[in-house]
Amino acid sequence: MGGGTKPAVLSLFTGAGGLDLGLEAAGFETVCSVELNSVCRRTLKWNRPQWNLLDEADVISAAGHLSPQDFDLSQGDLDLIAGGPPCQPFSKASQWSPKGRRGMKDDRAETVVAMLDLVEAFLPRVLLIENVAGFLRGQVSAKSFIDDRLATINHTNGVDYQLVATVVNSADFGVPQNRHRVIGIALRDNLDLSLPVPTHEAHPLTAWDALHDAPEEDDLPDPQGYWSGLLPAVPEGQNYQYLTKRGGGQEVFGYRTRYWSFLLKLARNQPSWTLPASPGPATGPFHWDNRPLSVREMLRLQSFPDDWALEGTHREQVKQAGNATPPLLAEVFGRQILRALTSANLPDQPTLLRNRAAEPPPTATPPQPVPPEYLDHVGAKPEHPGTGLGPGRMTA
Template identity: 60%
Template structure:
């Protein structure tokens, strides 16, 4: 139905979803060796040209290398590395933010490939800060597309929106910036939310999953997890919570000792969490890689046979495949890709990666008293003094 050149492919989440929307990935530009091995194992037919560096790919990866002419490719899709635009980067005292960061140079590499291939569409998926906020990339991308238009007579125009993946049936709250541009300047019909009022829940995708190897919680606070209610975090153990006072109110980060609730979507899955960073399973342990893949809506046949930390990193960095499928269906419909009857069947059907809602969710297990080992630390604690000093003052304090 359509041909896709995938950039920053990672573990393939975006491409798995686009594939379900009838779009065929012809090549993946991916630098990480672990991710390349995942792609090769799951889709041997997806070419992995060169060394996977998008910054230099346009020098070797030309349309003729994929058996096509400029303008014949249907879609370039990808999510440039998000670290320079993440909330964590905005808070780090030593980080360079957004387009000032060296890691953001790949945005220009992406634009070079757009100019080389002149695809019918460009799809970008990334963290919220990629297209909004301080030092975001939207102006650079729009200016780059304007230059391509001037040199080639195209009409690329970026349409961008921030969405929550849970609003489209992904059992995980995950706010993502979506950018789409069509070569002919046609209007982009960004998809409307389908599950905002009735989101899929963690139980809907984890209820039948039996893992042979379940990760164990580690770190000095691991034994506290049974004392946190499902859907709660460390705030339960503060003066304003219902448990014993072990921490000061709002003195820790939100995901500290955060646990899933069976009857709600997961919170955003991080790629490289610390030992006390959730969301944790309601069984008081880290989520396995396969459980995280279910919460991201990867199909079960997609395998990531890597050590736990490497697998967790790849899954945490991935685009939820269901969200990608929804976006792919939008592009297929807008551009009228493929044969008309096949396109109609695709667009009128339910997305194939949408989870099945379970009729019954078990009750939450009540939290227990904190273990004896922590009892000496129970007592009145000072709360956070206000709303927080924010990233800029923090940097000044660090430098002073």
């Protein structure tokens, strides 16, 4: 157990603490956190000062000298290294740009090398990775690199790490948000791990379950940007495509000529759409009250408890919330890892799972007509011409 009463975690790329909070709820203890972003560091210090936030904030630098002896451990004593390396080289957005399809060739992927350097230095019993699906799936994923490096670690150190990767939807485990993530787990020396079975696949928690009793806030965010005035004309659970000739509203836009989250609204009776980290003024999901979500509402949709506070400006808080691992998802997988490490008798229900609302949501508010100031935009519009024939080809 790394010398303590609870299994010990070395946390890398800790961010706003979602992964660690979930592991803590599962029964782990974070003995050290490594996080570079100064605002995230303030968030961690405020919420969990006992997590021993390392002064060496850069994982790449820390990998050059951090050792088990720094924590009075021997090599092989540490229970878990956990983290999600920066995902930009592997995200969906990067795949739309030829320059973005670099994967492990991207300079930012040096963080993956550093993470595996620390695995070799500590030889933890388990490695846990949470990231975007493209991190361990697809043509430019890091999986083959990680597999090869683990094979080298195995050969050099006489151990046996085997990486298992699974893509999950957070909503299937009780997070009130459709958020697809990859979970990679490498167990040392044939530890027996059973992946968690989805518990909410058929009946997910909804945005209403998460937000119906949210604390009242005096300073809710106002809509910004020119197009936000169209939000009342979009039904709950839909986006700008309602305002195309294939939707049920007036034709303001061409079908599939905007990104999916443009004017995207929550539906009370469904899980939230995936929360972005850097939304533009027209980027959803928006609240059904036709406004941006507050940071507290975002944290609820991510399964954070209400006593978790984010530091920084509003934009910095939104980025932290959108980038975070849903703590409940981390708890679910952490409980399975704990079962593999110990004979712990864990309660059936995760502690971070939110109860369903006692009453069903009210009837959705019907969409309103397009406001007068947008009527000049109403009229026939060309549709997206098809796959591979996007805006750059439309005039060719």
